[in-house]
Amino acid sequence: MTLFRLLLMTIITVVGVYTVFVVADHGLDLLPIFFGDIAKMEWPGQFNMDFFAFLTLGATWIMWRHHFSLAGIALGFCVFAGGAPYLSIYLLVASFQANGDVKEMLLGKRRAAA
Numbered sequence: 001m002t003l004f005r006l007l008l009m010t011i012i013t014v015v016g017v018y019t020v021f022v023v024a025d026h027g028l029d030l031l032p033i034f035f036g037d038i039a040k041m042e043w044p045g046q047f048n049m050d051f052f053a054f055l056t057l058g059a060t061w062i063m064w065r066h067h068f069s070l071a072g073i074a075l076g077f078c079v080f081a082g083g084a085p086y087l088s089i090y091l092l093v094a095s096f097q098a099n100g101d102v103k104e105m106l107l108g109k110r111r112a113a114a
Contacts, residue, residue, distance in 0.1 A: 001095060016085050062087075063075070066108065
């Protein structure tokens with residue numbers, strides 16, 4: 001679990017710092033570029049579509065883990081704004097809340113207990 005937590009902290013740091021540099025150079029106007037690349041049907045768009053699918057899977061998993069409660073749906077939608085750093089923070093917090101129990105971390109307390 002320690003190595004996994006270190007990986008999560010590395011993702012948070014590396015992607016976070018990278019994002020600061022990109023925002024400083026290009027601003028926050030991501031969506032037209034992101035979806036514009038998808039519309040062009042080229043490799044950058046393919047990567048964006050693949051990444052969007054991963055975001056959708058991550059968001060759906062968080063919503064499911066929280067039994068599609070209002071809070072779970074809200075936490076799930078945050079994946080689309082926060083990407084890998086958000087999901088890494090979520091998993092880091094969940095790992096501590098579950099005291100390192102991977103089953104509970106992935107399934108949630110209720111499903112893990114069943």
